[in-house]
Amino acid sequence: MDVAIIGIGLHRFGRSPDMTGMQQGASAVRAALADAGLCWQEMQFAYGGSQDAGNADALVNELGLTGLQFTNIWNGCATGGSSLHAAYSAIKSGEYDVGVVVGFDKHPRGAFNPQPKDWGLDEWYGETGLMLTTQFFALKTQRYMHDHGITEDALIRVSEKAFKNGSLTSTAWRQQALSYEEIASSAMVSDPLRKYMFCSPAEGGAALIICNADKAHQYCSNPLFIKAAAVRTRHYGSFEVFAPSQAMTVADAPTVTASRAAFEVAGIGPEDIDVIQLQDTDSGTEIMHMAENGFCEHGEQEKLLREGATGINGRIPVNTDGGCLANGEPVGASGLRQVYEVCVQLRGEGGARQVPNQPKVGYTHVYGAPGISGVNIITR
């Protein structure tokens, strides 16, 4: 049984000072319902998640106490991908015909401050200042650049593209394009990553209405189809966040295994993808994820970025809405924002940021602590 996406909704990312995170989630659900032409009372189930803005199932207080099955999902920054996977499975099983996936968040300013005990670690690891996501991404990027001949030029170009795309996206947080020089001269935060190479914790909401594909045309004229949804965790030997030590043996990252699983289920390969969303908590991560998801060889990114291959008009458009770099990262919502953007592109509704030649197949990838990846493949 196939699964269709029949409604998409976003509450704009950035800062909404007059709204709670929960209200931003409700706003996204209302937008998705309106897009689908359905009402909340017709929803049979919901999956949702948030890190800092409350239990997703409390959304029923705003949307209506209809008695539906509502399950909260929490999987770090991969929460959105995991929620969609759960909803996809609920439809696949035949138990339900139509339901909602929702993510929202509202984080305080500044870097995240995860607590060791939540991740099975001792207090000393946090106390001595080793437990920062920014630090991990810098450490991984530093080694990757060393191993694969990537230079700072590539890091700068990823950010330049992100903010350019953000400037074309009305729902993005950062809508100001930045020049190569502005990025290159911004403050060094964690070598080799500078200020404008990191995304920031933010606020926002995203929601999807999904249904049994056999019934999709009853609801809407332009359904999209989820050809694959895969979530994988780390193997022994992959280099992941919040690791006081790592093995000398090398294993494929969870992104590699999730990506491979998704392509296998969909029966297609990276060369068939027309529009791509990759987790870009920082510019180094987007570079590594290009290869981990199979869109290029390790080390090839330098040349691809110089040629503009990942731009909106390039051969493999990546993060057409500016990604996390331009939208910020409200953890619960971020993975679903990626799916929202791919749906916008496949529907041909991207406006100034529309990928040319009517893209048919889209790809989303989200990565979260302590080594979780979620991949979706979506078609027209």
Place this chain on the structure above:
Amino acid sequence: MSRQVPLHEGLFTWPSSNPQLLGSRCSQCAEATFPAQPDCRSCGSRDTKVVELGDHGTLWTWTIQTFMPKQPYHSDETAETFRPYGVGYVEMPGGVRVEARLQANSPEDLQIGMRMKLDIIPFRTDENGEQKMTFSFSAVTEA
């Protein structure tokens, strides 16, 4: 002189004239991990032993932490006295890469592949005057 105690027990042999980092090794698959834990992350066996991982290693990757982390970071620095610190993974002879603070905090002083040595250093002084000691690495200088 104030009393010195380890910030956390079981991370390194100390006090000692030649402190060593401690980890655990699996008796089934021989994989090592830091800090020591009763289960093997590689094969799931519960047959593990605490072992010394060494006091020297090679820098595998590094960065500089330039801003003062929020809680749970717990030093005795203030926003005014905070000094950026290096962080890296060091490949130990015991067969595992260990994440650690580095004494160097300038990019010019750090390079992948450089030889590093273990230092046990004061990290913070508590209200009762006790110095909490932690592990760190510094570059081996040519003698």
